Amino acid sequence: MQLSTRHLLGIKNLTKEDISLILSTAEQFKEVLQRPVKKVPSLRDVTIVNLFYESSTRTRFSFELAEKRLSADVINFSTSGSSVSKGETLLDTVNNILSMKVNMVVLRHSASGAPHFLANHIPAAIINAGDGINEHPTQALLDAFTIKEKLGNLNGVKVAIIGDIMHSRVSMSNIYLLTKMGAKVTVCGPPTLIPKYIREAFGVEVNYNLKETLDWCDVANVLRIQLERQDQVLFSSLREYNLAYGVSKNLLDSLKKEIIVMHPGPVNRGVELDSDVMDSKQSVILQQVENGVAVRMAVLYLLSNRTN
């Protein structure tokens, strides 16, 4: 089995088989991470650059750890303290790095489509670690892996994606992935944060009522309010947002069944999620982070022979 693609630019252009292959390979890497020596030699002849044009904690550490546990050589790049501040373009920066014999590029960028642009211009394998408001494919893969681990499969699972759908690349990738794998998706949030034609365009349901949505779902994937991407007032205050769309322990306890609560991080405690929900046993936020390393190892491993 091989992936149908040379790059991981988004979930949009993956097949169902690609997704299944990544998830089943990740299961084997999760076993590697339980061993006394949490490292395999598979990528010891591969050099990877992590290019982060936008801030990140989890994703950057997770990729770096995944690369090191595959024995790859790793170089890290962030825009502060680099020649980007002197005006070097993305393509020039990457070509300069590639001339030092780098095989794979992990890119995070605030411009949607930046990894797609690079893939058309350079020979290395590109992995999208989040581009603007477009996609964050490895996040969706690790979310799916976590759901599968908890519930056994994805087909027929009811997933609610709650919050700032409009500005969220995590929601885009999750919607592509979950609908491809046969899960049912409902998006929930204030009307100003949900794109108008999302139902027609992506085959998901829309519900503006949080309680109803939570009563329906098996899994609630709660998104961060992305204040840095909002250039106009889309809700009146964080406090009001919390009252209408914040997930609280009381709300969870009032539901008919126990649901799983996910969040891609970083969490605004007391805004989209209350502190006691985050720390409750229904929350799988830290398992998501743990699974992220195994899933990224699978992606890097499966793309590593397509680098020439």
Next chain:
Amino acid sequence: MQVLLSAEQLSNCINDLAVQLNKSHSNLNNVVFVGIQQGGVLLANRITAVLQKLNSTQKVHNGQLDITFYRDDIRKEILTPDTMNLPFDIENKTVVLIDDVLFTGRTIKAALDVLLDYGRPAKVELCVLIDRKEHRQFPIQADYVAKTIQTNRTEKVKLIKEEVVLITQ
């Protein structure tokens, strides 16, 4: 396709290997048996089942090992990994690696690399069904062999379900 060992001959070989292993390991508490994916796992399951019958008082430990992430030809083709399952500690134990066919020795070299990432066994032994001795590329020999055969380099020898077959391309 030519049958090298029929189902009956295979059963006899497995019994012989189990008897040999039983004779050389008086205390099975310090021994673990590890089959290499995929043919070795089938074989290990059958050998340990016989061993368990011969030793009803002691538990026979059986695990599965996958070498996919440790292959030395990984750039030729990315293969999908099989399950890895060692549900016991190998530290200071005798590990008996079990594989269906010993050919170039590269699989065994990779399997030793995998094992050492799990701990430091006191001793590692190798038990194989078929030895294709003249094609060895590494200095690796088996401690228990059911059958040594002469083959061409390009031929394939495989354990398929109940039989061992020789495939000529």
